Structure formats: C-alpha cells, structure tokens
Amino acid sequence: xxxxxxxxxxxxxxxxxxxxxxxxxxxxxxxxxxxxxxxxxxxxxxxxxxxxxxxxxxxxxxxxxxxxxxxxxxxxxxxxxxxxxxxxxxxxxxxxxxxxxxxxxxxxxxxxxxxxxxxxxxxxxxxxxxxxxxxxxxxxxxxxxxxxxxxxxxxxxxxxxxxxxxxxxxxxxxxxxxxxxxxxxxxxxxxxxxxxxxxxxxxxxxxxxxxxxxxxxxxxxxxxxxxxxxxxxxxxxxxxxxxxxxxxxxxxxxxxxxxxxxxxxxxxxxxxxxxxxxxxxxxxxxxxxxxxxxxxxxxxxxxxxxxxxxxxxxxxxxxxxxxxxxxxxxxxxxxxxxxxxxxxxxxxxxxxxxxxxxxxxxxxxxxxxxxxxxxxxxxxxxxxxxxxxxxxxxxxxxxxxxxxxxxxxxxxxxxxxxxxxxxxxxxxxxxxxxxxxxxxxxxxxxxxxxxxxxxxxxxxxxxxxxxxxxxxxxxxxxxxxxxxxxxxxxxxxxxxxxxxxxxxxxxxxxxxxxxxxxxxxxxxxxxxxxxxxxxxxxxxxxxxxxxxxxxxxxxxxxxxxxxxxxx
Numbered sequence: 001x002x003x004x005x006x007x008x009x010x011x012x013x014x015x016x017x018x019x020x021x022x023x024x025x026x027x028x029x030x031x032x033x034x035x036x037x038x039x040x041x042x043x044x045x046x047x048x049x050x051x052x053x054x055x056x057x058x059x060x061x062x063x064x065x066x067x068x069x070x071x072x073x074x075x076x077x078x079x080x081x082x083x084x085x086x087x088x089x090x091x092x093x094x095x096x097x098x099x100x101x102x103x104x105x106x107x108x109x110x111x112x113x114x115x116x117x118x119x120x121x122x123x124x125x126x127x128x129x130x131x132x133x134x135x136x137x138x139x140x141x142x143x144x145x146x147x148x149x150x151x152x153x154x155x156x157x158x159x160x161x162x163x164x165x166x167x168x169x170x171x172x173x174x175x176x177x178x179x180x181x182x183x184x185x186x187x188x189x190x191x192x193x194x195x196x197x198x199x200x201x202x203x204x205x206x207x208x209x210x211x212x213x214x215x216x217x218x219x220x221x222x223x224x225x226x227x228x229x230x231x232x233x234x235x236x237x238x239x240x241x242x243x244x245x246x247x248x249x250x251x252x253x254x255x256x257x258x259x260x261x262x263x264x265x266x267x268x269x270x271x272x273x274x275x276x277x278x279x280x281x282x283x284x285x286x287x288x289x290x291x292x293x294x295x296x297x298x299x300x301x302x303x304x305x306x307x308x309x310x311x312x313x314x315x316x317x318x319x320x321x322x323x324x325x326x327x328x329x330x331x332x333x334x335x336x337x338x339x340x341x342x343x344x345x346x347x348x349x350x351x352x353x354x355x356x357x358x359x360x361x362x363x364x365x366x367x368x369x370x371x372x373x374x375x376x377x378x379x380x381x382x383x384x385x386x387x388x389x390x391x392x393x394x395x396x397x398x399x400x401x402x403x404x405x406x407x408x409x410x411x412x413x414x415x416x417x418x419x420x421x422x423x424x425x426x427x428x429x430x431x432x433x434x435x436x437x438x439x440x441x442x443x444x445x446x447x448x449x450x451x452x453x454x455x456x457x458x459x460x461x462x463x464x465x466x467x468x469x470x471x472x473x474x475x476x477x478x479x480x481x482x483x484x485x486x487x488x489x490x491x492x493x494x495x496x497x498x499x500x501x502x503x504x505x506x507x508x509x510x511x512x513x514x515x516x517x518x519x520x521x522x523x524x525x526x527x528x529x530x531x532x533x534x535x536x537x538x539x540x541x542x543x544x545x546x547x548x549x550x551x552x553x554x555x556x557x558x559x560x561x562x563x564x565x566x567x
Contacts, residue, residue, distance in 0.1 A: 003046060004103040005030065008170030013037055013066050020054060020168045025098025027054035027164050029062065037065045056156050059163040060212065062172075071171060073178040074214045074297040075122050076335035081373055082402050082564065085124040085182055086112045086555065087409025089133055089150040089528075090416055092165075092536070093157050099536040105544050108412055109165040111551025113175075119559050120566040122177040124215060126162040127407065129185035130155045130206040132492060137209060139202070145485055146492035149525045150413075151532055155183060155210035182217060183210035184407075185303060187492070188281050189222040191464050196226070200281070204288055211292040215299040215335070217375075218285050220278035221306035225460075230276045234326070241325050242268050247317055252365040253401055259362060261314045271318045279319060283327045299335035305377040311339035313362035320370050334370060336405060338377035339363050346410055346521055348381035348389035356392070360399035374400055380410040383516060384554040393561025402563055408555075410521075415550045417515040417524060419543050420535070427538045431531060436513040438527035439520050443508065445483035446490055446501035446523075449475055454498055462495045489526055497522065 002024055009020040016035035021028050028051040029039060040057050043050035052058055064070050075083055090108035092100065109125075116123045128134050134155050135141060135148030148154075153161075159181055166172075166179065186203045190196025207216065230238060242263040249259040263271070286300055304311055304319070316339050323329040341359055342351055349356065364374040376396060381388040396404060420432040453475060457465055465471050466488065476484045490497050500522055508519040515521075539547075559565050 001044075001046060002103070003030075006104070006168035008174065009167045009172070011062075011066055011068070011172060018062075018066060020164060021051070022097050022103050023051050025100070025103070027094070027097060027161075028052060029054050029058055035066075037061060054160070054164050056160040059160050059167070062167055063163055067167075067172040069172075071166070071175070071178050072181055072212075072214050073122075074299045074335070075124070075178065075180040076215075076299040076373055077297045078178065080122050082121040082562075083124060083180070083405045084116075084119065084121060084555070084559065084564070085127045085184075085375075085405055085407035085409075086116070087127040087133075087184065087407065087412070088112060088162075089128065089409060089413045091151060091153075091158065091161050093151050093153040093161050096151075096532070096536055099533055101537055101539060102541045102544050105536075105539070106165040106168060107161070108416070108547065108551055109162070110169065110544075111548035111553075112412075112555060113166070113169040113171065114548070114552045115555035115559065116179075117175055118556060118566055119177070119564055121559075121564045122179060124180040124182040124405075125166055125171075126159060126179075126181040126213070127184050127409065128158055129187065130183045130210050131187055131203055132185060134158055134206070136202075136206040138205065144202075145488040146490070149489065149529050151529055155206060155213070159210070159212060180215050180299070181213040182215040182301075183207065183213040184217045185219050186216065186285065187219045187222065188285070189463065189492075190226065191460070192227070195463075195467070196223070196277070196281075200284070203285065207285070207289055208292060213298075215301060216285075216289050217301040217303050217338075218282060219303035219306060220281050221304055223278040223281060224274055224307065226277035228277050230272055234276075235272070237326050238268055238272050238322065239265060241321065242318075247321070249317070249366050249369045252361065252368045252403060253399075256361075259313065259365060261317050263314075263318065271315060272322075275315070275319055275322065279322045279327060282323060283329050286329060286333060300333055301375055302334060302337035303377065305338045305340040305343075307340045309340065310342040310359055311363065313359070313366055316363055317366050320366070320372075324370070332371045334372045336373040336375040337367055338375040338407070341376065343376075343378040343388065345378045346380055346382065348383075348386055349392050350389060353391050353395050357395045357399045360396060364400040364404065368403065373403060373405060375405045375407060377407050379406045379408050379558075382521075384411045384415055384550065384557075387558055387561060393558060397562045404562075406558060406562065408558065411554055412551055413524065413528065414515065414521060415554065416535075416547060417520070419547045419550065420539075421513070421515045423543055425538075425540060425543070428540070428543060431534055431538060432515060433513055434534075435524065435527050435531055436520060438530075439523050440505070440509060441482075442486040442490075442523055442526040443501040443505045443519055445479045445486040446498045447505045448479060448483075449487045450495075450498035450502045452478070454495065455502070457495065459495050463491070466491050486526055490523075
C-alpha cells in the first residue's frame with residue numbers, strides 16, 4: 001500500500017496520534033493509539049496505524065471534536081470587520097488524488113495557506129459559487145451545462161476537500177486566526193414567475209447541501225427590474241417608511257463628512273419597481289438559511305454587483321432600508337454586501353481613482369451604518385502581478401479604513417495556466433496548447449451564435465431565448481452538440497461573453513498561444529474541467545511548487561496593498 005503522510009496535520013487526542021494522509025490515492029485520517037472520539041467507516045490496518053476514510057462526516061469530526069479548537073466561524077458575526085476571500089478553483093476532489101503524479105499535492109491551497117498565516121485578517125479559506133463553479137448533488141449536469149465547470153463536484157465535497165487541505169497544511173496547529181467557508185454566489189435568476197421559482201428551488205437545494213458553511217452570499221442582481229410590483233399594502237408600507245425622512249449616515253472614517261439621503265414619492269415608486277423582487281428573494285433565502293442553520297451563527301452577504309454600472313449609494317441605502325424596515329429582516333442580519341463599485345470581472349481598474357474612493361467610502365459608510373461590512377467583488381484584475389490595478393488597493397484601504405473584504409478567485413486558475421504554458425516540461429506545455437485550441441473552438445461557437453442568432457437580442461431577452469427549444473435546435477443544427485454545449489455553458493455569464501468572443505476570435509486565431517490573452521482568460525472556464533485529469537496526471541513537483549509560490553505571492557501582494565500583513 002502506498003502511503004503519503006502530512007506531518008503538519010499531527011494532532012493528539014487522548015492517547016491517540018492523528019494525521020491526515022493518502023492511502024492508495026484516497027484521502028484518509030491515520031490514527032495511532034486509542035482515540036476517544038470515534039470516526040466513521042471501517043478502517044484499514046496500516047502497520048501500527050488505522051486508516052479511516054477522510055469523508056465529509058469525518059472531516060467535520062476532526063474540525064468539531066478532534067482539533068484543540070474548532071476553526072470554522074461566522075467571521076463577521078464573531079466581530080471581524082475585515083477579511084480575505086480566497087476562491088480556489090483548482091482543488092483535488094474525492095477520487096482525483098489517485099490521478100496525481102505528486103501524491104502530496106493539495107491543489108493550490110498550499111500557496112493560499114502560506115499567505116494566510118502571514119495575514120492579520122482572517123480568510124474565507126473556502127469560497128466558490130455553489131450554483132456556478134460547483135454543482136449540487138442530485139442536479140443533473142446535462143440540465144445545467146453552465147454549472148460545475150471547476151470539476152463537477154458540489155458544495156459538500158468542496159468543504160470536505162478544503163478542510164482536508166487545511167488540516168494537512170497544519171491549520172489546526174499553525175494558524176492563529178479562525179477561517180470561514182463562503183457558500184458564494186447563490187445566483188437567483190428568472191424572467192418570469194415560473195423561471196424564478198425554478199431558480200429558487202435550485203438555489204435552496206444548493207444551500208441545503210452547504211448548510212455547514214459559515215457564510216452565505218446570495219446574488220439577486222439578475223432580478224433587478226423583474227416584472228413584478230409590490231401589492232397595495234406593501235406600497236403603503238414603502239411610502240410610509242420613506243415619506244418625509246432624511247436618512248443621515250456617518251462616515252466610516254472618523255472626522256470625515258457624513259451622508260444624507262431623502263426620497264420623493266416618485267423615487268420610491270421607481271426604486272421599488274427595480275428592487276422589490278430582489279429584496280423579497282433576499283428575505284426569503286435569509287429565512288431559509290436560518291432554518292437550515294438552527295442555532296448555529298452564520299454570515300449573510302448581499303451580492304448586488306452583477307450590473308452594468310456602479311451602484312448609486314442612495315439605492316444601496318434604499319435596498320437596506322426596504323429589507324429591514326419594510327420586509328422585516330432582523331437588524332444585524334446582513335453581515336456584508338457587495339455593491340458594484342465600478343469594477344469589471346477580470347479587468348484591471350483604469351478609471352478615476354478619486355471617483356472610486358468616493359464610491360467605496362459612501363458604500364462602506366452606508367453598510368457600516370447597518371452593522372455590515374463592504375465586500376469587494378470582482379477584485380481580480382487582468383493579471384496577478386498588478387492586482388486590481390495600480391493604486392486600487394491603497395484606495396480601498398484608505399476609503400474604508402481597512403474595514404472590507406476582498407474576494408478573489410480567477411487569479412489562481414490563471415496562474416495554473418501560466419505555469420503550464422511556461423513549463424520546461426513538454427507534456428505540461430502541451431496541456432496548455434490543448435486548452436488554447438479548445439478555447440478557440442468554444443469561442444468560435446459563441447461567436448457564431450452571437451452573429452447569427454443572439455446579437456440582436458437585448459440582455460433581458462437573452463435568457464429566455466436560450467431556454468427556447470426552437471432556438472436550441474437551430475444552434476445544435478449549426479454548431480453540433482459540442483458547440484451547443486459551449487453556448488449553454490457560457491449563457492449564465494450573459495450576452496457580453498458572446499459579444500466578446502465575436503470581437504476577439506480572429507485576433508486570437510492569428511496570435512501565438514498565450515495564457516494572458518484576453519480571449520483565453522475570459523473563456524478558460526469552458527475548457528478547464530475536461531482537462532483536470534490530465535493536469536493532475538502530468539503536473540510534476542517542480543510545477544506544483546512554482547504554482548504554490550505564485551499563488552502565495554499574488555495573495556500576499558493583495559494583503560500588503562490593504563495593510564493586512566501581520567507585523
């Protein structure tokens with residue numbers, strides 16, 4: 001039997017010594033001596049040790065009963081007003097360890113962990129979208145081709161793999177701060193009541209699977225302007241809540257001028273028409289999560305940033321007042337929110353830094369007034385070496401006093417492709433070239449779909465069009481099954497992705513393969529999952545080490561920019 005042991009994981013429980021490890025390609029917990037806390041499953045005898053499967057249940061036993069102190073916490077609820085969300089999408093999931101050329105590889109978490117132990121603020125060590133990057137158990141991939149593109153595993157497996165990596169790296173003995181687990185971006189969509197109810201059912205299924213996470217981020221941006229209006233009683237409550245009031249908000253920065261907001265009746269009507277359904281859904285899912293968690297605390301984050309323009313601060317205040325005073329969400333229930341600050345996903349910020357400062361400061365101040373923290377979404381820039389852009393982190397730190405969360409994710413996957421593309425080993429370089437060709441193929445399908453079927457649609461018409469069987473049949477006839485699959489997998493990211501593919505395809509075809517190509521960075525998610533087995537089979541120790549160093553550097557750079565490195 002081939003055994004790999006992670007020495008940094010070593011714990012003592014009574015007379016037993018416990019470590020994590022891998023046995024013949026399976027994650028295990030190795031126990032030597034009599035353990036006071038029973039683990040589940042039938043163990044295998046390995047010399048003087050017993051190897052228990054590192055299942056979801058057993059990793060929670062490790063976290064809650066075996067470790068000297070449980071590390072998973074609702075971080076905002078515990079009083080932390082700053083933190084870093086590290087969205088790792090590499091991850092060695094159950095069954096994949098057997099493919100690893102390097103049995104001790106932990107799928108990118110090595111670099112995140114090394115940066116984390118130098119941080120003065122806690123990490124959401126686990127963070128992925130539970131209905132986009134992940135796919136819940138019981139959901140059929142063919143019914144949701146845009147889900148599960150990081151590996152095909154669900155929220156339970158992601159939490160299990162993350163806790164296994166955290167334990168293996170010495171998190172329960174080396175890390176001074178607690179960690180969080182963010183069930184990120186439960187994305188609620190819908191263009192009518194039927195599609196909205198289907199989306200709610202899917203998200204509730206995913207949230208139920210993620211019940212042991214400590215933070216839940218719910219995105220209702222796609223419901224802004226949903227064609228439903230408050231009833232007469234709700235309209236009266238809205239108007240009575242806002243009528244004649246001036247909402248005064250102190251600045252989050254001591255000594256700085258505060259803010260005041262007032263709303264005329266026509267403002268209330270306009271904003272209610274835009275936000276009513278989104279607010280109602282946020283309330284519904286908050287109570288759903290509270291029921292799942294029972295007496296266990298949790299953080300609840302509003303994701304409001306998937307829009308085409310920055311969130312007006314007065315509309316953020318309107319949203320929060322409506323949640324709490326009109327719909328009755330308990331005070332303090334919103335732990336954080338991510339409004340649109342003017343950032344674009346995977347793009348460095350090139351705008352006016354002082355305008356950004358004003359936007360960030362106003363939003364952070366409004367959220368702090370409600371006991372919540374600003375969450376900076378889309379915090380990845382065009383490339384790891386420049387963060388979100390020159391001077392951006394300094395502005396974020398200055399405008400919030402450091403009371404914020406940065407959420408990053410794409411950068412770690414981008415660094416993987418960079419390591420492969422520049423590897424001295426031909427087999428690794430060949431994997432990137434295969435990804436490049438697949439990306440061009442996917443881009444061609446999206447570009448054709450845009451030019452011949454979808455380009456004349458508005459963003460509001462686009463989702464319904466791709467649900468139409470006649471439209472799908474036309475696309476399948478022209479693009480073939482694989483092309484249709486690419487189209488449907490890209491659809492959750494909106495019409496802009498198709499437009500971008502059409503604009504950049506020919507230039508990319510003429511260019512040398514490059515992981516930093518705009519087209520590749522934007523569409524790499526479409527080709528990653530099928531190549532995961534080969535990546536794990538080929539990536540050597542030298543390349544895993546380089547990836548870990550690059551991830552550590554990229555993360556540490558952001559911590560330094562925010563003033564969050566421990567002294």
